Amino acid sequence: MLSVILLILFPVAGAILSMIAPKKRLTLVACGSVTGMLLSLIWLFIQKPPGAWRVLIFSWQWIPGTASQGLFGFLLDPLSTLLLLVVVVLGFLVILYGTGYISRHNREHASEDGRERHNFWLLLFIAAMIGVALSPNLLQLFFFWEMTTLCSWALISHYRNAESLRAGFKALLMTFSGGLFFAAGLVVLYVHTGRFDFDALSELAPRLRFWIFLFFLIAAWAKSAQFPFYTWLPDAMAAPTTVSMYLHAAAMVKAGVFLIARLTFANFDIPWLSGLIVAILAVVTMSLALFLFFTQSDLKKLLAYSTIAHLAYVLFGLGLAMMGCKLGAYAGAMHILNHSVAKGLLFLCVGVLSYSAGTRQIDELSGVGKKLPFLAVAFVCGMLALLGVPPFSGFWSKFYLLAATLKLGGTAGWLLLIPFLLEIILGFAWFLHIGHKVFFGIPSAKAADAQPVPFSMQFALGVLVVLTLVVPYIGLQLMHAMGM
Amino acid sequence: MRGFLFGLWQIILVLMLAPLLDGIMRKLVALVHSRIGPPVHQPYLDLLKLLGKEEMVSSPYTFFRYSAVLALAAILTSAVLVPLGAAPPMESSGDIIVFIYLVTLAAVMVVLSGITSDSPFSFIGASREVMFLLTVEPVIVVALVIMAIKAQSTQFSDVIAYHAQAPFSLSVLIAGGGLFLAIIAQMARLPFDTVEADQEIMEGPFIEQSGPKLALFKWMIYVKQLIFAAVFIAVFIPWPMFENYGLSLVTILVKMAILLLLVAVVHVVNPRLRIDQAVRFFLILLVLEIGGLAFALVGS
Amino acid sequence: MPTFFAAVAIYLTGALITLWMGDRRRSIGWVAWGASSLATVLILACVIQVFTSGPIIMEKALWQVPGLGASLLFRIDYLSALFLAIISIISVLVTLYAQSFMQIAHYQQQSLRYFYAVLLLFFAAVIAVVAISDLFFFFIFWEMMTLCSYLLVIYRSNDATRLRAGFKYFFMTHVATAFLFIGGLVLYLHSGSFSFTALKSAMVQMQSASPGLLHLVLGFFLLGFATKAGILPMGDWLPDAYPAAPAPASVSFAGSMTKLGIYGVIRVFCDFLPAGSHSQVWGLTIACLGAISILVGTMTALVQEDAKRLLSFHVIGQMGYIFLAIGTGIYFLPVQPVLAIIALGAGIFHLINNVCYKSCLFFVAGSVFYKVGTRDINKIGGLATILPLTAGVAVIAFLSIAGIPPFSGFSSKWLIYEATLRGGFLKPVFVILGLLAIFVSAVTLASFIKFIGSVFYGKYADNKSKAKTGDVPWSMQIPQFVLAGLCILFGLFPRLPVQWIFRALTPLFPPGFVGDASSVYGHSTLAGLELHVNDAAAGWQALPLFVVFVLCAALAFYLFRSAKVTQRADQTWFGGEPIKNEDGRYRAHSYYLPFKQIFRIRIGKYERPGVYPTIRYPDIHLKKDDFWHRLIDVDRWFYTPLVNATMRFLRFFSNTHSGLPHVYLLWMLIGALLTVILLFAFSAGK
Secondary structure, X not given: OHHHHHHHHHHHXXXXXXXXXXXXXXXXXXXXXXXXXXXHHHHHHHHOOOOOOOEEEEEEOOOOXXXXXOOEEEEEOXXXXXXXXXXXXXXXXXXXXXXXXXXXXXXXXXXXXXXXXXXXHHHHHXXXXXXXXXXXXXXXXXXXXXXXXXXXHHHHOOOOOHHHHHHHHHHHHHHHXXXXXXXXXXXXXXXXXXXXXXXXXXXXXXXXXXXXXXXXXHHXXXXXXXXXXXOHHHHHHHOOHHHHHXXXXXXXXXXXXXXXXXXXXXXXXXXXXXXXXHHHHHHHHHHHXXXXXXXXXXXXXXXXXXXXXXXXXXXXXXXXXXXXOHHHHHHHHHHHHHHHHHHHHHHHHHHHHHHHHOOXXXXXXXXXXXXXXXXXXXXXXXXXXXXXXXXXXXXXXXXXXXXXXXXXXXHHHHHHHHHXXXXXXXXXXXXXXXXHHHHOOOOOHHXXXXXXXXXXXXXXXXXXXXXXXXHHHHHHHHHHHHOO | OHHHHHHHHHHHHHHXXXXXXXXXXXXXXXXXXXXXXXXXXXXXXXXXXXXXXXXXXXXXXXXXXXXXXXXXHHHHHHHOOOOOOOOOOOHHHOOHXXXXXXXXXXXXXXXXXXXXXXXXXXXXXXXXHHHHHHHHHHHHHHHXXXXXXXXOOOOHHHHHHHHHHOOOOHHHHHHHHHHHHHHHHHOOOOOOOOOOOHHHHOOHHHOOOOHHHHHHHHHHHHHXXXXXXXXXXXXXXXXXXXXXXXXXXXXXXXXXXXXXXHHHHHXXXXXXXXXXXXXHHHHHHHHHHHHHHXXXXXXX | OHHHHHHHHHHHHHHHHHHHHOOOOOHHHHHHXXXXXHHHHHHHHHHHHHHHHOOEEOOOOOOEOOOOOOEOOEEEOHHHHHHHHHHXXXXXXXXXXXXXXXXXXXXXXXXXXHHHHHHHHHHHHHHHHHHEOEHHHHHHHHHHHHHHHHHHHOOOOOOHHHHHHHHHHHHHHHHHHHHHHHHHHHHHHHHOOOEHHHHHHHHHHHHHHOHHHHHHHHHHHHHHHHHHHOOOOHHHHHHHHHHHOOHHHHHHHHHHHHHHHXXXXXXXXXXXXXXXXXXXXXXXXXXXXXXHHHHHHHHHHHOOOEHHHHHHHHHHHHHHHHHHHHHHHHHHOOOOHHHHHHHHHHHHHHHHHHHHHHHHHHHHHHHHHHHHOOOEOOOOOOHHHOOHHHXXXXXXXXXXXXXXXOOHHHHHHHHHHHHHHHHHHHOOHHHHHHHHHHHHHHHHHHHHHHHHHHHOOOOOOHHHHHOOOOOOOHHHHHHHHHHHHHXXXXXXXXXXXXXXXXXXXXXXXXXXXXXXXXXXXXXXXXXXXXXXXXXXXXXXXXXXXXXHHHHHHHHHHHHHXXXXXXXEEOOOXXXXXXXXXXXXXXXXXXXXXXXXXXXXXXXXXXXXXXOOOOOOOOOOOOOOOOHHHHHHOHHHHHHHHHHHHHHHHHHHHHOOOOOOHHHHHHHHHHHHHHHHHHHHHHHOOO
8 A cells, every 4th residue: 555655656756756856866866766766566476465466455435435445546566557657667767868868968968957857756656657557447547548648748848949849739639639628538437327437338228338448549549649639749749759769659648549559458258340440540540650650750750650550569569358358468568568568668779879979860870889888788679679580578478369360260360460460571571671771780970979878878788788689578468467 | 343343344444445436536637638547546645645744834724623533423423323234334323314413513614624723715615615514414405315215214225225125206306406415515526526726716715735634534535425425325325235345345346436426527517616606506406405305295 | 308408508508608708719619519419329229219218209398388278399200310420520520610710810800709609500500490389389490590590691791792692592582481370370370279189180180171371281281381491482591601710610611501301391291281182282392392492493503603692592402302302202191101101201311422522512612712812713723732632532522412422411312212213113203203304313423523623623813822721720620520421320231321311201200101110112132122012113222332342442452553563643634835834724604515515505695604583672662752642642732732722711710819908809799699589489388
């Protein structure tokens, strides 16, 4: 109980302290709060050891008489553990990384202005995401969900130039509009069932269930930047790399797919048709992202499109589950974890490039590995994890996704398999090409001029490299606990 | 053991008879030319003379000095796999395929002697020898495989036994024709003596060979002539067959003389082909042979 | 089994130690060599244990993958043991060779620890692939092996051609692995488990229940394995990737990795697949693919002028021989078991020989590169004077690969020819394939004559002065000698390996499938092979013939020396003209020109030497403004107009805020009136 409270309290306290503490102490505050957070997570796991657990740690009926169950509380089960791991571990690393990244020595944005703002919003965001992960019902999830949207707006606009302000506003507008659908869905759900629980959906009449679920889906699509709501994510790359990595690759965009995963795991009787819609839209998103890979000249944007595609993988798996192959849901959920680590690593690598070489443009970079070998190793590991080369993380979830597609079988299964496979293969080719182009070969002028990178950033990369190897086994154990 | 000793006897026999065969050949060619020609034992004299001549060493490589020895050894070894008046002495040690590759080993040694010498002419000769190998060997192989397919065996004795009593068939005719032309090439006779081509590239791979080395190479070529003639006769003209070894040996020599007459006629009336013409010729022949193979496979 | 795990652990530890060692360029190689030789000893102990006391089977899985019927379960049977022996020996030789080779200036800029660590990881993955008995983990280790080999291909990573080669290699094999995975998954859905035994029974069941799907699965497997084995047209990566890797790495690819494609084919098509109509269809396919590779690969090798590229095309050709033999074997499994066993055995025997002579030739190419720093054989010549031992080794390996008796290549080729010709008595198409193999064998010979002739013999090239005098160091000599020695040993005593191969193969089939080895290969001595199929016998006994050959050679030598003539060393006579080395050289390019001119592709104006189609991958240039981009740019045609329209709409309303009090009063009045009217309207009648 206390550990959970501490888990949320540490980042919140850190956020508040960042605003009032003197600038010299900012690093200390940030690092202290995330370390505290990490320790409380470990404490939590010691208290509630992993296993087949589904614990409602705390429950509070804050609107008396509204529902049988509590409205506010903490639910710890394998799925929330999955997201919690992503949020806390990557949050820890990103704050650490940020202490080195937001500095005068950064070649791309040589400024320390707004470090306190950055830390404030980021820590607040971490707290909000922990809230999302631990939500026992839809209402609380919605509450924290909107909080993350708000933080996202502030963080995207961090540099306060025209581009980033516009991008922040755009992101806010689109995710918030999606959030409206979420709210509408919640209201209808409550009117009809009197509950906000995840499994309340199954109490609805089938036709209504389909529509309500569609509402939630729209919210998730918007949040997770899926077709046709994907356009905000590439623009949001105007944010600092820490933000791009944490919000727009690892944590926030995962909230959308997490919602659908929650609903899928709670109600395996979601209509077949919605499953088909999810899967087809996922495939469309993948193809779209793949098509857009080829024109990107900015590494970060390339990664953004790849994120879109990989979120589509998660939804693809969930769609398969809705269509009747439960393995898909596990695969999709696993991919949340695997992708977060891999993509987080890649984003941080690009951040190192901006810091060290001052550019993210693919055309201006080549032979970076000569000057920054550790970066090349990290990037290649991240890339292999992303592309699904065993034994790195991405392989496992991709394999399970393939297995689920084939297990689903039938016309739908085989028809979905082909574009999915094509995406995997062509994405592989393109990323390999980019990796070769940027990290190998003869160093370009900017790459030859690269400056050394602070330890905190290298540390974050190192941890993530190890995680790309370790994380799938955690994911597999968690999914096993979920009943896979 | 009996096969082994018989094999050694056959080796000696082949070694001794081969120059005689070439002498007969020269005499025949001279006849067609309306010349008197050298005596029949002239090749023996040539060999003796060469064996006693000074040896020139113009290249530092080992193979330059000893490939002649190895070439003669290889072709003599192949003699134990060839029927000469009786079944091949060491048939259980190797069949038609082994025979073909032993002959190839001899050719490889010639090529090695060519590429280890310093003269560009010998390289050209070696290159030509290999091209001949590439085009003539398949013809021989296909011809023999046609016979093997008819006999359902890859051993000389089975093939001979089958063809001695088998009725005439088209595929055998095609195979025989092809093998005859290929043998002319193997004997380095016109129109296929492109490898040595005295007037063009001055004996090609042998240009730098002298003394005993040249003698051994020449001997190797004589032996090769004899062996291929023996193979052709054994496979395509097995009649008449005698139980008596001496009798059949004599018959074979007579048949060889007839075969050589044919070769001599071809040799005399044809000019030398250019290398590309020869390669093309044998490739076309190969296609023809494969047609014959198709006939053999459908059973005619 | 613990011995095997210890070997894997030693490879991994070796990798870690080399990583940790840093830039000690001298000692790092010895650590790697120590690790691999230690591991090899352990693996060979395993192999001996297998052949003396039966397969090593693990009872309990190391790890059970949740939600998937896959378990980390190892099992070393006879076939695995055979491949393990090959791989481990190659690993020792490779690491020994790398000692000196990797010191050359060409690799001075590269980090050696990266090389050795990846190399050792590669070997760990390769032996794991061979020893695993679970398809899922088989694929995982397979892909790890691909990854490591890719890293070795791009080892000199500042070189654009190597990067391109690495890309092509990784991409093609990754796609192939995707097919393998899908094939494996379809099988898994029928069996419920990835273990080999379960898959075996699943195939039996599928053969009758869903033959079409089984064909698909087998096709996917073949595609995956053939790609790795370098079989054309899927093996297009090979001639690019092999030259790109450092010589020790090329040897380890040629010696172990590509051979695993064959291992996979034997596992799937002989072990899993029950003999039946499926084996006939796929056996013929495999044999035909093999024949295509033989022809195209070797004919292309004939026109190559880069030493390692030439060898790479020969790898394709030789893999074709193995595929041809194995395909023939698979085809005849249901029809004529003895013939099938002979063909399969011939394939594996050729594989072993291929490992010996091809690795040896790659070593030779590496030694030449070590000495003169170039692989272009037009620019080298006369190296036999400074590399006499290497030249000797090269000639042995060349005679072996060209299939000249009594070297090992001939023994296995002889078996292949016999198997195909005898198969041809039953199914004529195999005669054509066999003849193709015989014909191409001569092409192999021609191609290596060119290689040997232009590298080791002839006039010195002018860059000879660059070469250091003296042969290559002994750490590079020993591997070459060992392999050349094996070429001779297996050539003279073909019965030796064939016997082991027979023992490895027969357990794959039901008991009583064929008799014992002597019923297939005859009762003769250790040296000889005697085949009896369809009442027709054929024999190849290397030793007696070799004795005859030695006697003949002695006789010839006696004749040669009989007159005790004098020797005189002198210059070659060029018509009395002094001649420079370069003028008197016959370059590799000039060999067989008339022949090469016949075999070239000529379509209209398009003309290229050789028969090998080079695929140029198109450069992708997508413009940002084409139609499709405008179409999918939702921002452009939907969101921006929407937001703009909303803004215009809102701006229109904001016009009402004019700031004049009387306008506001007017609005209030209208509002009040409306309210009153609505109230009256709704409450009317109450």
